Amino acid sequence: MQFLKILFWCLLAFVAALFTYGNWTSVPLQLWSGMEALVKLPFLLMIAFLLGFLPTYVYNRAVRWRLRQRLTTVERSLAEARAVVTAPTPAYAPTPAYPGPATSHDPVPPLDPVPPVPEGRLV
Template sequence: MQFIKILFWVLLLVATFIFWWTNEARASLDMVAAVIEARVSTFVVGAFLLGFLPTWLLLRGSKWRLQRRIKTLEDAARPAVVPTPAPSRAPTPAAEPAPAVSSVGNDPVTGV
């Protein structure tokens, strides 16, 4: 996609240059302090840039502001990760020793 954008801007630049080069009619612009004499195409390209650049800058500013706002909202919507506590290594109560098993006296009543 980036290649297509670059190709578009290069083609637009080449078309503008060809337009400027082929139109050789001269014109003058009378201002209060000076008289500017240049090609008509120079005035056309200048007028285009005077209208395009502020609009383009507003677009870029709006896009930047909205991207920041979207990122803030996405961060706020993302669930907070709460770390789970690790299981504690509390000492376990000591088990009572098992009664000794012997071959004699297994029955507590009779002793056999």
């Protein structure tokens, strides 16, 4: 694909060079107060092209920059929203972790979890 881009730009430069060579004539340009300027035709066409192209190009870059900024803001807020979402809390308190298996000199059995209280009933 890069080769095709290079080929296109080389072909465009060749056509521009042929156009410049074939149209290297002076064109009178009427200025204010009766003044006249002699300008080469390829230079005049290049100036006219740039006067039409540059404002459009600047506007396009500004729109793309603004949309890229909006997209980054939305992506950042989406990442923050995903980070805030947590797992639901259980209906009962979790049991404390037992330090290890009971030994012969430790008569305390492990704790059983507290059964959940059914919703809508008073105990």
